[in-house]
Amino acid sequence: MSRESQRTxxxxxxxxxxxxxxxxxxxxxxxxxxxxxxxxxxLSAQDRQNELLEELVNQLGAAHKQRATELGxxxxxxxxxxxxxxxxxxxxxxxxxxxxxxxTAEINANYESLLDGEFMLNEFxxxxxxxxxxxxxxxxxxxxxxxTPNPTGATNAP
Numbered sequence: 001m002s003r004e005s006q007r008t009x010x011x012x013x014x015x016x017x018x019x020x021x022x023x024x025x026x027x028x029x030x031x032x033x034x035x036x037x038x039x040x041x042x043l044s045a046q047d048r049q050n051e052l053l054e055e056l057v058n059q060l061g062a063a064h065k066q067r068a069t070e071l072g073x074x075x076x077x078x079x080x081x082x083x084x085x086x087x088x089x090x091x092x093x094x095x096x097x098x099x100x101x102x103x104t105a106e107i108n109a110n111y112e113s114l115l116d117g118e119f120m121l122n123e124f125x126x127x128x129x130x131x132x133x134x135x136x137x138x139x140x141x142x143x144x145x146x147x148t149p150n151p152t153g154a155t156n157a158p
Contacts, residue, residue: 071144086146092139099135103128 075082106124113120 039086082146085142089146092142096135096139
């Protein structure tokens with residue numbers, strides 16, 4: 001055989017780089033260790049977040065219980081006023097229903113002008129918005145002050 005034919009033929013044996021495979025295995029192990037560390041850190045952060053949420057719930061719950069206790073004490077000290085608040089809240093609820101009826105009629109009658117014109121929308125909000133906000137605030141206060149205590153003796157939560 002000539003030298004030319006030997007050059008064009010591929011060699012029978014090829015070299016195998018064993019060090020590369022060992023490096024890949026070490027790299028894979030290192031990557032697994034890194035993933036485990038990251039998962040542990042995530043778990044730790046989530047545990048801390050859960051602890052903070054529990055503290056927040058406890059704080060809010062304590063403030064809510066204190067407010068409910070104070071409200072119950074006020075109702076016991078002023079039963080006549082609490083009854084008057086209940087009657088006023090019922091009457092104001094009827095007023096609110098009428099107000100909502102006129103508000104929805106206004107919206108339905110002027111839907112297109114409210115949609116198309118910013119001026120008309122601003123006028124509508126200026127006309128109905130403050131009244132609605134104040135009416136809701138008053139109704140909420142009266143309702144909280146007029147709530148009857150539970151038959152078990154515990155106070156109602158507002």
